[in-house]
Amino acid sequence: MNHTFNNILFLLAAGILMAGCIDANYEEPVAGRTEDQLLSNVIAAQSELSIFNELLDSEGLLPLLVSRQTQDQRAVFAPTDAAIEAFMSENGFESADDIEGLENVLAYHIAEPNIMQSDLNRTNYNFIQTNADQDIFVNRSGGLVRFNNQTVNIQRSESGNGTVHLIDEVLLPRSNTMAAYLDENPELSIFKQVVELLGLNSQLSANFRTIFIPDNQAFADLLAALGAGSLEELVEMVGEDALEEIVRYHIVNDLVYSANVSNSQTLTPQFTGEVMPMISVDGENVLLTYGEGHASATLVSVNDDIFQTGFVHTIDKVMLPVLEDE
Template identity: 30%
Template sequence: MILNNFKGILPLALASIFFVSCSDDDNAPEIPMETETDIVDIAITDSNLSILVEALTKAELVATLQGDGPFTVFAPTNSAFEAFLTDNNFASLDDIPQETLTQVLLNHVVSGDVKAADLETTYYSSSSTAGVDGKNLSLYVNTADGVTINGSAVSTADIEASNGTVHVVDKVIGLPNVVNHATYNSAFTSLVGALTTDGNTVFTDLLSDAEQKFTVFAPTNDAFTAFENPSENDLNAILANHVIGGAALAAGDLSNSYANTAAANEDGDNLSIYVNTDDGVTLNGISTVIIADVVTTNGIIHAVDTVIDLPTVVTFATADSENFSSLVGALTTEGQPDFVSILSSTTENTPFTVFAPVNSAFAALAEVPTGEDLTAVLTHHVIAEANIVSGDLSDGLVSPATLQGDALTFIASEETFVITDGAGNMGINIVKADVQAINGVIHAIDTVLIPGS
C-alpha cells in the first residue's frame, strides 16, 4: 500500500486537531494543538489521487511538495493517469523514465498560492525545466469557461493546504512542443488551421521535431483576419517566414539584428527577418510581439499582431532605419525614379542585388548629389537579374553591369569582401552581407559607390 510508505513520515491527514492533557493537574484545560495538512497529505487522503501519490514517490518529489512553498498544484485524477499511460503506450508508471516522470509532475506545479478566482487567462511558468535549453515550461491557463490548463480542466478547485492550494484536474498535463502549445490557445486557431489546411503536415512534422530548436512568431486570429496577401504569395512560404530554425530565442535574447527564417527564395536561399528591440520587439518593421516567451520543449513562441509577409529589398531598407534611413531618403527624393516600386517588384528585372550604403556612408559625403547625378549614383548600387550572395563573390570578380551601366570589382580574402566602384574608388567594405529578400539580396556597405564619369 502506498499509504504505508508514509507511516512515521507524514501526519495523518484527518488528524488536524488533537488535545494534550496536563497529567499533573486534572483540572487544567485541554489545549488544542493544530497539525498542518500539506499538499501530500491531501493527496494521500483522497483515494482518487492514489496514482499521483505513487508517481510522486517514484519521482522522489514527496519532500519537495512537503516544503514550505507555497505551491499551486494541478492534481491529475487516477483516470487521468490511466488515460495518460494508455495514450503513451506505458503499461504502468514503472515504464516511464524517472526524469520524464519528474518533469511531467513538475509541470503540474506553479510557484505561489493561487486560488481559482485569482487565475487569469494568460501564460504561467511551471516548475518543470523540460523547456528548451532547460527553461521552465509555460502553462496556458484559460478561464473563459471554468479553468483549463493546457487543455486539462479543473474539476475540483481550491483544496487548501498548509503550503499552498490543490486543484484537481481531469487530464495529465504533458510536456508540450511548439505544435501542442499552438493548439491550446484559441487565439491561434487560424494559425493552426493554416498550418494544417488540406491535410498539410509539413509544419506539424517540422515543429514537432524534438531534435531541433525553433523561434516561432505566431500571428493571432486577428492578424490573419486583417491579412489580405496583397502580393498573392504562397501561404506555406508566408508561414515558414515566421519560423527561425536552429535557435530558441527568448525576448531577452533578441537585439537589433537579422536572422534567417525557414522560408526561401527560388534558389533555396533562406529569407532574412529584421528584428528591432528599440520599443518592444518588431519584425520587418510591420509586426509587433504582443505575448513573449511561451516556452515549449523544442522552442519558444512569440505571439505577433500582424502576419509577416515575404520581404522585398524595400522591406528591409524601410524597416532598418538605424542603418538605411539616409538611403531611403535618397531613393524617395522628389524627382527621382519610383525606386520603391522598381525594387518592390517580384517580376520585373528580378532578382536584384543591392549594395546598400549605411547612414554613416551618406554622412561621409561632402555633398549628396542631386538630380540626374543622384540617379546615377543610386542605380550604380543595383545589379538586376542576379541574386549575388557572398558565397558567389571571389577575388578579382567583376560583376555584371549595374543599372547605371558600370561594373563593380571585388577583392576577396577569407570572409572579407572589398569593392572597387565604377570610379575606381577602392577599399569599400561590405559590413553586413546576405540580407535575403524574396526578390533579391542586400549587402550593407560602408561607403557610397560612385560611378565612372
Template identity: 30%
Template sequence: MENGVVHVIDGVLLPEFSLPNVVEAATAAGLTVLLDAVTAANLGQTLLDAEAITVFAPTNQAFLDLLAALNLGSLQELVAAVGIEEVTRILGFHVVPATAFSFDLAEGAQTVPTLAGEDLTVTRTGSNVTVTDARGNTFNVVAADVAIENGVVHVIDGVVLPTANEPDVPNIVEAAEAAGLTVLLDAVTAAGLGQTLLDAEAITVFAPTNDAFVNLLGALGLGSLQELVDAVGIEELQRILGFHVVPSVAFSTDLAEGAQTVPTLAGEDLIVTRNGNAVTVTDARGNTYNVAVADVEIENGVVHVIDGVLLPEENLPNVVEAATDAGLTVLLDAVTAAGLGQTLLDAEAITVFAPTNDAFVDLLGTLGVADLDELVDAIGLEGLQKVLGFHVVPTVAFSTDLAEGSQTVPTLAGEDLTVTRTGANVTVTDAEGNTYNVVVADVAIENGVVHVINGVLLPTL
C-alpha cells in the first residue's frame, strides 16, 4: 500500500476496558440509599481497596421496604435504632470476598462467605439467581454481572440480613442491680442464695422492691434486714426468698388468663393471676401484690418486679414448743402432771395466758407448799386441771384483737376471765381479784397465741 503495510489477522483486537469502581457503578445504577449507607458506615474505601469482591447491591426500594418493616422513616433512624456497628455488619453481609459472575455459579444452591463472617446462600436456576439471608428471606438478582474494577455487582430487590444480633442479657444479680433492688440483693447475700440463683437452669423471680421490704419490716416492728434475720433466723429468710422463685421460665405472655398455681423453691405453691396485661401474685397468707415491672429477661429466665414481699405458710411452733422456747418449765411440768398437753395441741383455737416460772414459785410460797407435787396434793388433780384451764381461752385473741378497756372472756375452766387493754398494755384479773401483767404478748402458735404473764390465775376452787 502507498503509506505502509497491512497484515491480515484472524481476530478483532480490543483496547483495555475502562471499568467503573464499585462507587461509580452504584452511582450509575442510582443506588443512592446504598451509597449513603456505605458512607455512614465508612466502608467506601474498604470496598475500593478490596482485591476481589462480589457485591449484592440492594435497590433504593429494597431499603425503603426494610425501613417500613422496622417502622423507621430514614436511614438515619436505622443507624440510631441498631447502631453503626450493626449497619456495618448488615452491609458486610452483602459482600463476598471473591469475584462471582452469574455464569461462575453452579446450578442450584451454594453457600458463600461474606465480610460479615456469615455465609449467604446463592441459588442459580438457569439464568435466574436468588440470594437467601440468615433469617430465611429470599430476594432476586434483578441486574446481574455489572463488572467493576475489582469484581462484580449484582443488583438485588431486598436487603439481606445476617443473624439477629441478640443484645446482652444480664444475670439475675445484674438485673437486680440495674433495677435498684438493693434490699433484695442484701437479703439474697445474707441467705447465701446468690450462686444458687445464678446456677439454676431456669427460673422466674418475683422480685420485691425496696419499699416492699420496708413495708414488711414496718409491719413486723423491725428496723432493718439484720433485725429480720435475728427475728426469724437464716433458714426462714431462705424459705421466704425461695417462695419468690419459680423453677421454670414464665414470661407474662406465657401465663394463662386467670389464676394458676405455680411451685416455688420454698416447696409451696404461689398463686399467679393474669387479667389482660395485669399480673398479680398471692402468697400463702392471702396477701396479693402487683407485678409493677414485667418480663425483665435474664440469662436463665425472667424477673418480674412486685410491690410486696410474698410470705409462705407460717412455720409456727405448737404450744409446747413455744413454752419450751420461752423457758416456762414449771408450766410444762404442770400441764404434763394434769395430762392436758394433748388437749391443748388438739384444740382448734386457743389463747394461752402462760405464767412464768417465778409466777409459780410465788404461788407455791403463798400456799405454803414446796413444789408442784405438794400443790397437787393440796388442791387435787382436778383442781390443778381447773387452774390450768382457767389460763386457756377457747379462741384466738392477739393483743391487737382486744377492745380498749375491760372485757370478760370464757375459759376452759368454765369461768370467765377479765382481760383489760390500756393502749399497748394488757392485764388479766382472776376470780379472786388478783391482777397480773402480760409481760410478753402475741407469741403466735399453730392453733392460736400465747401471752406470758407474771402471775398464776386462780379460779373459784
C-alpha cells in the first residue's frame, strides 16, 4: 500500500513539474511554412518590373502573390519593362487599357505550381498551367526552350515563396480555335461534316491535340476509290464505327509541328490499327507514310499556327488504318 501511495505522489509531482515547463505562447508550426519573401515583394524589388507590378496592382492580381506563405506555390513569368514597352509599340497601343483582356493576359504569366528553370530544361516537360485557365505549351528547338513556339529568354530568376522569372517577351493566351479554323476554311468542310456526324466536336477543344485534316479533294478521291457517290453512301458502306476509327487515325494526343518533327518519327494516333503513321522528311516536304509496309504517303501542309489546344495540319489523302485480320 505504501509503495502504491508513493508512486501516486511521484506521478503527481512529475505532472506539476511538466506543467510548469509548458510555454503559454507555444504555437504548432504550420507545415511547409516558409520565411521566404512573398512573390509580390520579390517583384516590387525588381526595378525592371515596375510596369508589370503596376499592372498587376491595377487589375487586382496582387492577392494571387501575397495570399500564400508556403513554399513552392507559384511561379511568375514577368515581362520586363522593356518587353512590355516593345509589345505596346509593336501593336500601336498608347496605354495598357488598349490591351484586350488585360487581366487575362496578366494571369497568363502566373503559373501554378512553382516552376524552376531546371523543370523547363527537362525534355519531358511539355506545358505550364496558368491562372488564365489556359496552358503554355513548352517546346524545344535548336536547344532553346520556347513557349507556344515563341522564343522567350529568361534573363534571370529570383526566388521567394516561389520563383519570379524575368522574361523578354509578353505572353498572350491563344485565341484561335480549331472549330473556328474549320469554319474559316471551306476546303475542309467535309472533315467538319464527318466530325459533326460522329459527335467528335470535343476533340477540337481538348488539350494536346494535333489533327491531320484531309482536305475536300482527299475525301472526293476516297469516295471515288470506294465507288461511293456521297458522304452518306460512304457511311452506309463502312458504318459509323469504321468511319470513326478512320477519323481517330488522324488525331494524335500530342503536339506535332515543324519544331519537333524528325525523319522516321512514329506517331501514335487515337486509333492505331496495325500500322501507325510515320513522318518522312524529304527536303522541304513533310510526308506521312502509312498502310501496309508504309507504302502509302500523304503530303502534309504544315501549319505552325498554334491553336488553344494544339496544332492542325492539312493532308491530301484520307489515311486508312490497317486493321487486324478477324
